[in-house]
Amino acid sequence: SAKVTGRGRYQFFTEAMQLTAQRRMQLAKDLRNALSAEQLFLEYQPIVSLTDDRLSKVEALIRWQHPQLGLVSPAEFIPVAEETGLISEIGDWVFREAVSKSEAWQTLLQRPFQISINTSPVQYRDDTHRISSWIDYLRERCLSSKTISLEITEGMLMENSADIENCLLLIRDAGMEVALDDFGTGYSSLAYLKRMDIDFLKIDRSFVRNLQPDSNDLALCEAMIVMAHKLGIQVVAEGIETREQKELLKSARCDYGQGYYFSRPLSAERLQEFLCNGPDERH
Ligand code: C2E
Ligand code: MG
Ligand code: MG
Numbered sequence: 001s002a003k004v005t006g007r008g009r010y011q012f013f014t015e016a017m018q019l020t021a022q023r024r025m026q027l028a029k030d031l032r033n034a035l036s037a038e039q040l041f042l043e044y045q046p047i048v049s050l051t052d053d054r055l056s057k058v059e060a061l062i063r064w065q066h067p068q069l070g071l072v073s074p075a076e077f078i079p080v081a082e083e084t085g086l087i088s089e090i091g092d093w094v095f096r097e098a099v100s101k102s103e104a105w106q107t108l109l110q111r112p113f114q115i116s117i118n119t120s121p122v123q124y125r126d127d128t129h130r131i132s133s134w135i136d137y138l139r140e141r142c143l144s145s146k147t148i149s150l151e152i153t154e155g156m157l158m159e160n161s162a163d164i165e166n167c168l169l170l171i172r173d174a175g176m177e178v179a180l181d182d183f184g185t186g187y188s189s190l191a192y193l194k195r196m197d198i199d200f201l202k203i204d205r206s207f208v209r210n211l212q213p214d215s216n217d218l219a220l221c222e223a224m225i226v227m228a229h230k231l232g233i234q235v236v237a238e239g240i241e242t243r244e245q246k247e248l249l250k251s252a253r254c255d256y257g258q259g260y261y262f263s264r265p266l267s268a269e270r271l272q273e274f275l276c277n278g279p280d281e282r283h
């Protein structure tokens with residue numbers, strides 16, 4: 001009867017919710033040791049210039065190899081890290097790891113090599129201490145402030161706090177570059193563009209996924225690109241998977257592209273091979 005179905009559904013939902021909550025609790029507990037146990041690592045995804053198809057820089061993407069659960073996605077564990085406050089420690093590790101790789105690849109290529117890292121609003125919340133220490137870290141090593149660029153999200157700009165504003169001022173003063181990630185998915189993106197001094201805008205994958213000639217998505221991409229350029233901001237399109245998407249974005253004067261069409265995120269070793277020998281033809 002309807003009653004039984006109803007109760008059955010209710011039980012199903014609570015069981016599913018309980019499993020989710022249990023997994024989150026386990027992740028929160030295990031994440032504490034993940035850094036020291038060296039279960040966290042970075043992969044690097046090429047960002048390619050659409051004008052000449054050359055690799056411009058890479059984005060570092062964190063991974064967690066959990067001993068029992070296998071590979072856990074950052075989309076799942078970064079929110080847990082934010083809630084537990086572990087994100088600050090993890091974020092510092094990401095920064096230093098990316099600096100050391102940038103330094104190594106700069107030496108290998110004999111030219112500057114920028115690595116873009118993702119940052120969470122929580123990392124800017126306390127005070128400016130953390131950002132100052134990153135800037136000092138680069139200075140102590142005589143590295144350019146362009147060694148690392150910081151990806152921030154609209155969520156961060158929405159917080160509207162003095163700490164965050166001060167952090168952004170510090171970053172700008174030091175000459176570090178900033179990219180606004182997942183552009184177009186948050187609220188009132190345009191208001192932030194007016195207020196914020198950023199270098200790159202990353203068009204979210206959701207606009208690129210179904211890109212077709214004469215589509216609404218293409219009209220939106222074109223409008224975002226024109227607007228960004230008028231504000232002196234360069235544009236990266238995320239999630240390019242096909243040649244057609246790439247060609248449409250190139251025709252729309254998008255500056256850079258990132259996505260499986262060019263390369264999936266690669267281990268440090270694989271990226272280094274890519275840098276030395278060009279893209280692996282098997283992929
Ligand atoms: P994001 O910064 O927008 O990164 C792009 C995501 O799209 C990555 O997912 C990447 O693997 C994926 N991607 C790239 N090209 C394609 C494509 O052509 N098709 C499809 N379907 N996907 C593509 P990933 O690595 O799972 O990361 C998810 C999110 O986790 C990132 O989104 C970022 O917000 C966050 N994240 C990753 N690493 C870090 C980190 O070190 N710190 C913080 N705070 N967040 C991070
Ligand atoms: Mg990103
Ligand atoms: Mg993104």
Ligand code: MG
Binds near residue numbers: 181204205
């Ligand atoms: Mg995205």
